[in-house]
Amino acid sequence: MAGGGPKYEPLERTTPPEPSEILVEERLRRIEQVVGGRTRTLTVVLDQLEDAFNMAAVLRTCEAMGVQDVHVVRNPEVTFQPNSTVTQGCDKWLDIHRYETFGECRAALKAGGFSIWVSAIREGATSLFEMSFDGKVALVFGNERHGVSPEVLAQADGVFWIPMRGFTQSLNISVAAAAAITRAVSWRLERRGPGGDLAPDEARELTRKFQVLSVKQRKKLYRGE
Amino acid sequence: MAGGGPKYEPLERTTPPEPSEILVEERLRRIEQVVGGRTRTLTVVLDQLEDAFNMAAVLRTCEAMGVQDVHVVRNPEVTFQPNSTVTQGCDKWLDIHRYETFGECRAALKAGGFSIWVSAIREGATSLFEMSFDGKVALVFGNERHGVSPEVLAQADGVFWIPMRGFTQSLNISVAAAAAITRAVSWRLERRGPGGDLAPDEARELTRKFQVLSVKQRKKLYRGE
Numbered sequence: 001m002a003g004g005g006p007k008y009e010p011l012e013r014t015t016p017p018e019p020s021e022i023l024v025e026e027r028l029r030r031i032e033q034v035v036g037g038r039t040r041t042l043t044v045v046l047d048q049l050e051d052a053f054n055m056a057a058v059l060r061t062c063e064a065m066g067v068q069d070v071h072v073v074r075n076p077e078v079t080f081q082p083n084s085t086v087t088q089g090c091d092k093w094l095d096i097h098r099y100e101t102f103g104e105c106r107a108a109l110k111a112g113g114f115s116i117w118v119s120a121i122r123e124g125a126t127s128l129f130e131m132s133f134d135g136k137v138a139l140v141f142g143n144e145r146h147g148v149s150p151e152v153l154a155q156a157d158g159v160f161w162i163p164m165r166g167f168t169q170s171l172n173i174s175v176a177a178a179a180a181i182t183r184a185v186s187w188r189l190e191r192r193g194p195g196g197d198l199a200p201d202e203a204r205e206l207t208r209k210f211q212v213l214s215v216k217q218r219k220k221l222y223r224g225e
Numbered sequence: 226m227a228g229g230g231p232k233y234e235p236l237e238r239t240t241p242p243e244p245s246e247i248l249v250e251e252r253l254r255r256i257e258q259v260v261g262g263r264t265r266t267l268t269v270v271l272d273q274l275e276d277a278f279n280m281a282a283v284l285r286t287c288e289a290m291g292v293q294d295v296h297v298v299r300n301p302e303v304t305f306q307p308n309s310t311v312t313q314g315c316d317k318w319l320d321i322h323r324y325e326t327f328g329e330c331r332a333a334l335k336a337g338g339f340s341i342w343v344s345a346i347r348e349g350a351t352s353l354f355e356m357s358f359d360g361k362v363a364l365v366f367g368n369e370r371h372g373v374s375p376e377v378l379a380q381a382d383g384v385f386w387i388p389m390r391g392f393t394q395s396l397n398i399s400v401a402a403a404a405a406i407t408r409a410v411s412w413r414l415e416r417r418g419p420g421g422d423l424a425p426d427e428a429r430e431l432t433r434k435f436q437v438l439s440v441k442q443r444k445k446l447y448r449g450e
Contacts, residue, residue: 030392037390053278057397064393090393129411162407163414165262165421167255168289168315171403172282178400179407182387186354186408194388 019211023218031210034093035203037066038196042133042184043114044177045140047102047148048075054144056086057174063090065181066196068206071097073105075143092213102152114138118148118156119176121169125161133184134191141173244436248443256435259318260428262291263421267358267409268339269402270365272327272373273300279369281311282399288315290406291421293431296322298330300368317438327377339363343373343381344401346394350386358409359416366398 020028044062049055049072059082062070072080080098082091099105109116117131118140131137140156142148153159162171162179171179198206245253269287274280274297284307287295297305305323307316324330334341342356343365356362365381367373378384387396387404396404423431 034390034392057400060393060397061400063391064389064396066390086397088393090391093392129414163410163419164289165259165291165419166288166315167259167318168285168313171289172285172311172399174397175282175286175399175403178396178403182404182407183411185388189354189388194390196390 019208019215022215023211027214028211031207031214034066035198035207035210036195038068038198038203038206039066039188040068040202041136041197042067042181042188043069043071043109043136043138044181045071045073045105045109045116045138046080047073047105047140047152048143048146049080049141049173050075050078051144051173052081052083053086054173055080056082056084058141058177059087059094059096060090061174061178061181063093065185067094067181069095069097071099071105071109071138073099073102092217093210102149102155106155109138112136115157116140116155117158117160118142118153119161119180120148120153120159121161122153122159125159128160128162128180128183131160131183131187133187137184139177139180139184141177144173244433244440247440248436252439253436256432256439259291260423260432260435261420263293263423263428263431264291264413265293265427266361266422267292267406267413268294268296268334268361268363269406270296270298270330270334270341270363271305272298272330272365272377273368273371274305274366274398275300275303276369276398277306277308278311279398280305281307281309283366283402284312284319284321285315286399286403286406288318290410292319292406294320294322296324296330296334296363298324298327317442318435327374327380331380334363337361340382341365341380342383342385343367343378344386344405345373345378345384346386347378347384350384353385353387353405353408356385356408356412358412362409364402364405364409366402369398 044058044067046055046058059070074080097108099108106116114136116138120142140148140152142152162176164171269283269292271280271283284295299305322333324333331341339361341363345367365373365377367377387401389396
């Protein structure tokens, strides 16, 4: 078109840009990759933990290993405040579900179809290495000093232990959780191949959520926060 | 013999009592059980760690999982002083070998017939889940902040990584060590059954050592230390 100078697109749009329009290709691919490795059929319950380092280390292990949901039963004496030097901010990529009591947590998990397996050293406990991770499995870890309560044990579908063979009678909880999560992930890897198991709609929803979080993170970085 | 009152055995013995004469049956059985679960063909190298919690957590995992030998390469800036709240004294049941440099440590391990596998995230690293733990294997974990040095990588027989699939790019070292040691133990368990792999003379020697340590521990308890 001749004359009248250049024409500009209006600056205002009727809809805000989609996160996928703002993020660079590399970031979008990374999100896709992480979502592809995620599972919602393996989950971890932290029952009344008290140590900020342990909480943080377990969250970081979950995030790194593709476990999307973590369930936290409140310790009445301690605020759930994972050590941020250890989490390195990974908690924002997780869904952390909070409960006042183990009963509430159990009800939610049972409604979702989970078997609830408690980590404890008990006569007749199943070896971690003999467990099946085929269905929906929730792994419960109790308080660092007191372990899980008799009430929690009574409400569980099973008790498992990590076979120990030393004078040491217990593992640090971040270590126990790491051993159990890694075992579950490798069990599935060997039987189903790599990758997560989200349904297409779950994957779409999580992709969208990670994109929004990534935009927020980018903005924070720009502002120098 | 009649008359002359009762006769007593002399109080002095020509040889001191054996630890096995002093310890109760239960303790002797426990020692036998632990020795039966020990291995000297799987070992861990801690290369220039700096965090006392991490050092302690790894030692506790090794002791609990039956790994008898731990190799420590000195960090020139930090004394190797594992946090005793975390170790809970387990280090006395281990053989901790100390070196000034990784080169010295490597030489000792190679002389013992070990393959040296370094934990690092590198292109082409072997997945932990694809590793064989058939022979003598040493697993090396590097400094928390700097990882392993290029020099260590160059001297290794292989590099392995724990397949991660989250935004988190690294695991805490106590978590990584727990994942790797548990994997190695379960790998052998599935192929060889439970139990350790000490030769009869190694088992005798270690039994004797654990008995002596148990007597010392008992004396300490009596003195209220």
